Amino acid sequence: MGRIVTIIGTRPEIIKMAPVVKALDRLPHEHVLVHSGQHYDMLMDRIFFEDMRLREPDHQFALQDQPPHLQVATTMRHVAGVAVGADLVLVHGDTNTTVAGALLANKLGRVLGHVEAGIRSFDKTMPEEVNRIVADQLSDLLFAPTPTARDNLRQENVRRGVSVVGNSVIDALRANLALAVRRSDILEKLDLRPRGYLVLTFHRAENVDDPKRLARALRAFEAAAKAAGLPIIFPIHPRTAKNLRRFGLEKRAGTIESLRRIEPTGYLDMLRLEKDAALILTDSGGLQEEGCYFRVPCVTLRENTERPETLSIHANVLAGTEPARVAAAVRRQMAVARTWRNPYGNGTTSRRIASIVDKTLG
Known part of the structure; x- marks a missing residue:
């Protein structure tokens, strides 16, 4: 042994x-x-x-x-x-x-x-x-x-x-998705309908530790919501929340009516949010993979990705944080056919x- x-x-x-x-x-x-x-x-x-x-x-x-x-x-x-x-x-x-x-x-x-x-x-x-x-x-x-x-x-x-x-993210999704659908009531709590919102995660150091980049990202979130015509649900990472306060951007974030900040969620609630979203906005690697499995289109708020498989099947597109580019990417991905096969x-x-x-x- x-x-x-x-x-x-x-x-x-x-x-x-x-x-x-x-x-x-x-x-x-x-x-x-x-x-x-x-x-x-x-x-x-x-x-x-x-x-x-x-x-x-x-x-x-x-x-x-x-x-x-x-x-x-x-x-x-x-x-x-x-x-x-x-x-x-x-x-x-x-x-x-x-x-x-x-x-x-x-x-x-x-x-x-x-x-x-x-x-x-x-x-x-x-x-x-x-x-x-x-x-x-x-x-x-x-x-x-x-x-x-x-x-x-x-x-x-x-x-x-x-x-x-x-x-192994696919193993986790297959083992827990049915449980998430049964147990999670987050859509009901937030008064959301399936495909009636975007879900956002944003926490990487290169994005949130620079005040100019973080301010630009807020403008990009606003542009994304306008492009989609839908609200954005934003389970905010503690690092991001801390830096909004640190850089004096908390008030600016609060002026974006379409941006609904919520506390970080558990895994099952997050699965439910992702599965029923119209689109995922993220700088996370894991959500690129999970969105691919759910056939929910993704816009990645970075200039590169270590998940190129998601790009080649058109499940995902790189957009950085420039507002006009993000808005264009959102419009493109909202119209994409959800017919790709999971590569993972x-x-x-x-x-x-x-x-x-x-x-x-x-």
């Missing part, structure tokens, strides 16, 4: 790794779950664990508001005592928790697995891009979500240990990952 240590730290990682954790728990190996608390909010974390019906972590701590370099160092220090006894360390995605786990596994000489390996924005000014590259270069098992991700790894001379397994697999990703891990441990 081997020992697996899985390290997560953010709410997107909770969502995407929940099916993988459950699949690994069914193996005849010891499985230790560590939560770094990189997005630490006790209430929100509890809601996400409950929504995903995911067991409590075996070890948990809170990184809170530490700068990135300290998040990496703190995670390595906290997890070292757990990982030293591991046969295999598993990380996900592109966060500071990811790169900390990858570096730790390498220094301890442990087998490292990386879920969502090979995705690339080709923009190294993004901290996430650097984290992805580092994790992939150190990994022994690389679980690529798509053939495009596999090809990216080949371009970087990473060929051994690569498996195209799909994206059939919901068997977690089982495929668990099978490869099991064979590796023998």
